[in-house]
């Protein structure tokens with residue numbers, strides 16, 4: 001893209017690559033609630049207040065998670081070209097929408113782990129389709145937990161004893177949202193998009209409409225255009241469900257939780273695993289409180305992930321960089 005200049009130790013091409021990596025992050029309803037500004041020394045990440053999903057996410061908690069994911073991608077893309085990203089979170093008091101300033105500050109060697117995670121950025125996609133019944137082995141579960149811990153968050157891997165309660169909570173939350181006409185209108189607005197849309201969830205990214213026993217695993221993302229169920233292709237009988245939790249529930253903790261969420265998702269992708277989200281349980285305050293006590297009461301649940309072995313799914317669209325990059329006026 002024209003007009004991108006070098007930032008710190010990054011060439012213009014590396015800046016562009018880093019911004020493309022950032023915008024590949026997941027976001028609630030693919031709302032892409034971010035914009036960037038490049039100064040000669042830093043790439044700034046800003047929350048875009050015009051791109052909120054106000055009924056599902058009135059406090060902008062999920063917006064912070066998506067922006068945290070974009071921040072991890074930015075960090076990794078910079079590390080992958082052998083540069084150290086010096087990251088300041090919420091760097092200016094009184095400017096809460098300026099979420100982070102990332103200074104490509106010095107040269108550093110690329111580690112195999114940086115490279116592996118950076119390579120997973122454009123391969124990670126939300127996969128709402130059935131996964132196979134194969135269990136995720138314990139060493140991989142441990143790797144996912146370590147990915148969250150590396151970012152000062154915690155991943156509670158639920159076991160079979162939690163499933164009944166989680167199922168009931170997911171159903172209750174889904175039902176509560178369906179009974180809210182404003183939620184349903186917002187949902188319809190963002191989902192079931194045609195192939196030309198640059199944001200929102202395309203119809204082709206939806207899974208098959210779930211049977212009643214699977215409804216808790218997948219809330220209907222189809223906007224009325226679910227793909228037909230394939231006989232014999234049922235949802236996995238015992239999905240691997242993980243709750244990513246933070247120790248606090250402040251905007252800063254939510255941003256950091258987004259970084260941790262993306263570290264878990266990229267680790268899953270790099271390990272050959274697919275993933276999707278079950279956010280309804282966290283979006284409804286009552287079920288979020290219940291989920292908090294289900295995982296022990298000490299952590300704030302920030303996102304619920306379903307992880308397993310899936311078949312490939314297509315990418316979702318992103319807005320062009322010209323839409324998300326604001327010129328530096330200084």
Ligand SMILES: Cc1cc2nc3c(=O)[nH]c(=O)nc-3n(C[C@H](O)[C@H](O)[C@H](O)COP(=O)(O)O)c2cc1C
Pocket residue numbers: 024025026027028029030031062063065066069124125126127128200201219221276277278279280303315316
């Ligand atoms: C905080 C957050 C919550 C999300 N919640 C859901 C959800 O409840 N159900 C779902 O199917 N996808 C959910 N998603 C996935 C987004 O719809 C997805 O990231 C977006 O459509 C972009 O697609 P991609 O992840 O394939 O790049 C969520 C993503 C984020 C970051």
